[in-house]
Amino acid sequence: MNNMNYKIALQSKKMLTDGLLKLMITNDFSTITVTQICQEANLSRRTFYRLYESKEDILSEYLFFLAEEFKSIVNEAVPKxxxxxxxxxxxxxxQHEDFLNLLKKNKMLEVIYNTAREMAPSVFKMVKPNTQLDVDILSFALSYSLGGLNGMLIQWVEDGMRLSSDQLAAILKQTLQIAVN
Structure with a gap:
């Protein structure tokens, strides 16, 4: 794919993503059609099917984009x-509260867990680069950590996201201290 075609494809993907997210404001995700997405994006169904197989693919790609953005932030912050x-x-x-509320409205908050599971090993390696763990131990440890973290995320969204990230981290820290004592 030449550079011009690549730029056009990226622009079309953004337009389709924006169209889907806009439709999710007023429609249930399950009822949104490819035709509606294309109309909202001012693109043809042919363009849609050149880029995606389904509307779920748009959402998956958007979540992947967000995961990459998160990993970049973690990489810059160098947490220990x-x-x-x-x-x-x-x-x-x-920072993505509007998107989370769209997922909440559509009863889809759990999709974040699946994306988090995919990115967790690389985030772990950024945070603990010299830690060598058995593959099974790492898999279960990350599943445990993500389960709690995403459970808190869902609770936070359902409560209107009124607490700050620092307050949530303090609650998590206190919870972990209670769990080990």
């Missing part, structure tokens, strides 16, 4: 502990 990563995580999602 889980609580620091959690603070960054909640702060990151506060």
């Amino acid at each position: 502990h889980y609580i620091e990563v959690a603070t960054i995580y909640f702060s990151f999602w506060k």
Whole structure:
């Protein structure tokens, strides 16, 4: 793909993503059609199917983009502990509150967990680069950590995101201290 075609494809993907997110404000995700997305984006169905197989693919790609953005922030912040990563995580999602509310409205907040599972090993390596763990131990440890973190995220969104990321990190820290005592 030449540079011009690549730029056009990226622009079309953004238009389709924006169209889907706009439609999710007033429609349930399950009822949104490819035709509606194309109309909202002012693009043809042919363009849609050249870039995606389904509307779910748009959402997956958008979540992947957000995951990459989060990893970049973590990489720049150089956190050393889980609580620091959690603070960054909640702060990151506060910046994407509108998107979280769209997911909440559509009863889809759980999709964040699946994306987080995919990115967790690389984030772990950024935070603890010299820690060598058995593959099974790492897998279960990350699942445990993400389960709690995403459970808190969902609770936070359902409560209107009124607490700050620092307050959530403090609650997490206190919870972890209670769990080990």
